[in-house]
Amino acid sequence: MDSAHTLYSVAQENLPGGVCASYRVNEAIGRPFHVSRGDGAHVYDLDGREYVDMCMSHGASLLGHNHPGIRSAVAKALEMGVICAYETEYQSALARRLAELVPGAEMARFACSGTETVMHTRCGWLALRLGARRS
Secondary structure (H helix, E strand, O other): OOHHHHHHHHHOOOOHHHOOOHHHEEOOOOEEOOEEEEEEOEEEEOOOOEEEOOOHHHHOOOOOEOOHHHHHHHHHHHHHOOOOOOOOHHHHHHHHHHHHHOOOEEEEOOOOOOOOOEEEEOOEEEEOOOOOOOO
């Protein structure tokens, strides 16, 4: 039994269906596709085989895995103490940058869900949701 089958067997003991999201069980291989790491546009399975990442973490890895700029930002956030429930200088800086990049969008609000995320424009409110959906 290879390491992916072993991990799936162990995961089934404590995760319903052996996964955190039921759609992750890949019907073609009869188990989830487990990865051990990602780098750039590639992911690597538990046995070290390399694959081009076609999922991109549903949009969260748009810049690739292990991007130095993202790693630096995460390290900075960790140094700050991961202060998620408070305002920092970075929300306003990002809102300012969006206003520069998106014509007519003067204000932005960052929230947990796509239904809460809107941008204020000259014509009213514009919902902006970034991400990918499985079809």
